[in-house]
Amino acid sequence: MTQVSNQKRGWIGWALFADLGDALWLTLSYMFSRTVTLQYPDKEKWSPYPRYRGQHFLKRDDEGEIKCVACELCAKICPCDCIIVIPYEDDKGERRPEIFEIDMARCLFCGLCEDACPVDAIALGQMYELSSYSSEELVVGRDALLEMPGKTEAGGSVVPARLNTENGVQVEARAEEGYNWWRNIRRR
Numbered sequence: 154m155t156q157v158s159n160q161k162r163g164w165i166g167w168a169l170f171a172d173l174g175d176a177l178w179l180t181l182s183y184m185f186s187r188t189v190t191l192q193y194p195d196k197e198k199w200s201p202y203p204r205y206r207g208q209h210f211l212k213r214d215d216e217g218e219i220k221c222v223a224c225e226l227c228a229k230i231c232p233c234d235c236i237i238v239i240p241y242e243d244d245k246g247e248r249r250p251e252i253f254e255i256d257m258a259r260c261l262f263c264g265l266c267e268d269a270c271p272v273d274a275i276a277l278g279q280m281y282e283l284s285s286y287s288s289e290e291l292v293v294g295r296d297a298l299l300e301m302p303g304k305t306e307a308g309g310s311v312v313p314a315r316l317n318t319e320n321g322v323q324v325e326a327r328a329e330e331g332y333n334w335w336r337n338i339r340r341r
């Protein structure tokens with residue numbers, strides 16, 4: 154918008170330092186606008202959008218079976234070589250992952266594994282609290298991946314939360330819906 158208005162101003166705007174005036178006005182308007190501080194982790198938590206690429210999760214089919222057929226395509230396409238898949242044949246003769254591990258310390262959250270999966274068995278979800286004192290704890294196995302939260306339905310809001318240090322350190326969301334954080338950002 155500024156670029157368009159400057160084009161309209163032409164050489165007069167250039168001579169009168171209109172760009173400089175715009176920039177100063179923007180700075181001043183932010184100085185007196187509402188403070189934007191997310192009260193994380195004590196009181197609030199960001200709920201990411203569905204397109205957000207956080208911690209992976211593995212999906213189950215309608216019968217509750219793991220969808221993964223252990224084809225290893227995700228492991229092959231991963232640029233960080235951080236997925237290990239070792240297949241086995243189950244009682245029904247289906248190919249399934251005996252071992253499915255992702256080393257989150259190496260992952261760059263590119264989403265290629267999700268794109269490559271032929272049966273929509275893996276995806277990157279909403280979980281972004283992955284810190285750990287030990288890199289070994291960042292290797293996540295099949296069963297843990299099946300329990301991970303999926304993608305958010307809506308997301309893009311700030312929800313009330315509580316810091317829970319009783320079992321590790323977790324920030325628990327206390328509501329499904331919150332307020333739109335972007336409403337606090339001054340825009341023209």
Ligand code: SF4
Nearest residue numbers: 231260261263264266
């Ligand atoms: S998101 Fe990218 S880097 Fe991470 S496991 Fe998947 S393919 Fe590998």
Ligand code: SF4
Nearest residue numbers: 221222224225227270
């Ligand atoms: S998650 Fe998908 S791509 Fe990866 S091994 Fe399983 S079926 Fe193949």
